[in-house]
Amino acid sequence: METCEVLIVGGGPAGSSCAGRLRQAGVDVLLLDKQAFPRQKPCAGWITPAVLTILALDAGEYRKNRVLQDISSFRTGLIDGKTVVTSYGTTVSYGIRRSEFDLYLLQRSGVRRSLGETVTILERSGNGWIVNGQIRTRMLVGAGGHFCPVARYLGASIGRENVVAAQVAEFPLTPEEARRCSIPTDMPALFFSRDMKGYGWLFRKGSYLNIGLGRMDVCNLARHTVEYCSFLTRRGYLAADITGRFQGHAYRVFQKQDRRRSVADGALLIGDAAGVARSFSGEGILPAIESGFMAADTILAANGDYRSEQLDAYEAGLNDHFGGGSADAAPSPVSPDIMKFLGARLLSSSLFTRHVLLDRWFLNTNHETLSHSVSSMIGSPPAPLTPRK
Ligand SMILES: Cc1cc2nc3c(=O)[nH]c(=O)nc-3n(C[C@H](O)[C@H](O)[C@H](O)COP(=O)(O)OP(=O)(O)OC[C@H]3O[C@@H](n4cnc5c(N)ncnc54)[C@H](O)[C@@H]3O)c2cc1C
Numbered sequence: 001m002e003t004c005e006v007l008i009v010g011g012g013p014a015g016s017s018c019a020g021r022l023r024q025a026g027v028d029v030l031l032l033d034k035q036a037f038p039r040q041k042p043c044a045g046w047i048t049p050a051v052l053t054i055l056a057l058d059a060g061e062y063r064k065n066r067v068l069q070d071i072s073s074f075r076t077g078l079i080d081g082k083t084v085v086t087s088y089g090t091t092v093s094y095g096i097r098r099s100e101f102d103l104y105l106l107q108r109s110g111v112r113r114s115l116g117e118t119v120t121i122l123e124r125s126g127n128g129w130i131v132n133g134q135i136r137t138r139m140l141v142g143a144g145g146h147f148c149p150v151a152r153y154l155g156a157s158i159g160r161e162n163v164v165a166a167q168v169a170e171f172p173l174t175p176e177e178a179r180r181c182s183i184p185t186d187m188p189a190l191f192f193s194r195d196m197k198g199y200g201w202l203f204r205k206g207s208y209l210n211i212g213l214g215r216m217d218v219c220n221l222a223r224h225t226v227e228y229c230s231f232l233t234r235r236g237y238l239a240a241d242i243t244g245r246f247q248g249h250a251y252r253v254f255q256k257q258d259r260r261r262s263v264a265d266g267a268l269l270i271g272d273a274a275g276v277a278r279s280f281s282g283e284g285i286l287p288a289i290e291s292g293f294m295a296a297d298t299i300l301a302a303n304g305d306y307r308s309e310q311l312d313a314y315e316a317g318l319n320d321h322f323g324g325g326s327a328d329a330a331p332s333p334v335s336p337d338i339m340k341f342l343g344a345r346l347l348s349s350s351l352f353t354r355h356v357l358l359d360r361w362f363l364n365t366n367h368e369t370l371s372h373s374v375s376s377m378i379g380s381p382p383a384p385l386t387p388r389k
Pocket residue numbers: 009010011012013014015032033034035039041042043044045046047117118119120143144145146147148149166167168212214249250251270271272273277282283284285286288
């Protein structure tokens with residue numbers, strides 16, 4: 001039987017960050033992902049500068065043969081309403097393609113991995129686990145996204161939780177299509193629903209176009225997406241013949257109440273499996289990386305004793321970092337009708353748009369970087385992705 005000290009289920013940003021940190025500390029880690037990489041992940045691919053900082057990612061080197069789209073302005077407003085353009089005159093964010101970004105992070109982690117291997121069976125055995133009947137591990141990290149099997153094992157009632165439901169399409173534009181697309185590459189557009197339950201985006205990244213819509217209620221998502229696309233074509237943001245195939249996905253944003261249990265004897269959840277995305281913007285890549293590092297540090301501090309009482313500090317750390325007194329994690333004291341009324345007025349204000357909507361909620365400019373994470377994560381050179389024999 002194959003063995004490892006820590007087995008990580010999922011090779012997205014959460015799993016590869018956790019794995020890289022543990023491997024650097026000399027831990028015997030194995031990472032499994034059900035997909036071969038590069039793989040598609042439904043996502044807008046917007047990252048804030050804090051992502052580059054926490055990963056010590058060299059923008060110049062990264063963009064040599066991958067998309068790293070500079071963003072310096074935004075068009076925002078209500079669907080079918082007036083829009084506001086906010087220009088910063090400098091790069092304030094970036095666009096990446098998840099197929100490239102996740103492959104890069106996984107290669108950079110240098111971790112032993114098996115891709116195309118779905119985790120289906122988890123059994124507790126003594127102080128550890130047997131995974132898929134063939135791998136013995138002492139510690140299990142659930143990084144398998146919203147539907148992570150480790151989260152399910154720990155009791156997540158997947159399918160009955162409050163989620164953000166989203167649909168997205170990303171596809172290349174021909175040079176002719178790019179000429180006809182009225183959204184500049186450095187200016188993503190965000191359009192909010194009138195009921196304030198979600199927003200759509202239109203985002204160009206190099207020669208790719210990304211269109212999507214996310215909502216806090218899962219009802220009629222496909223209909224909302226169709227209506228959103230027809231709004232984009234009606235307003236001339238999108239030519240009617242430019243269409244992609246939409247993919248759906250769901251995930252949870254951080255809430256102090258009604259959280260998934262993310263710590264158990266010999267197990268931790270990270271990233272979307274733990275539900276750590278930011279509640280207003282839905283940003284999940286940075287929280288996934290941060291929770292991956294926090295979990296790795298917790299595992300290292302446990303020093304081989306993986307009873308839940310040794311790991312509980314991780315749950316407290318999540319609450320502190322993602323929910324610590326921030327307006328983000330607090331339930332809104334304002335009724336939905338007042339939200340609708342206020343939303344429409346506030347979104348037409350350029351001051352509110354710049355200082356609250358963009359700076360505070362979407363660009364997260366007052367973000368406190370995890371103190372430990374910067375310098376030590378300069379990764380090792382990418383290793384080839386080979387399937388495990
Ligand atoms: C439509 C949409 C748009 C979004 N846009 C943005 C954005 O612009 N910016 C942003 O910051 N966030 C965005 N997010 C959120 C972001 O995509 C997630 O928060 C982020 O991907 C979480 O990373 P993760 O590593 O936890 O999970 P994932 O990236 O989902 O990775 C999980 C991995 O686990 C693997 N896996 C799953 N089950 C198993 C199994 N049983 N066995 C083995 N492997 C398994 C999967 O193949 C996958 O590779 C968006 C989300 C959606 C749905």
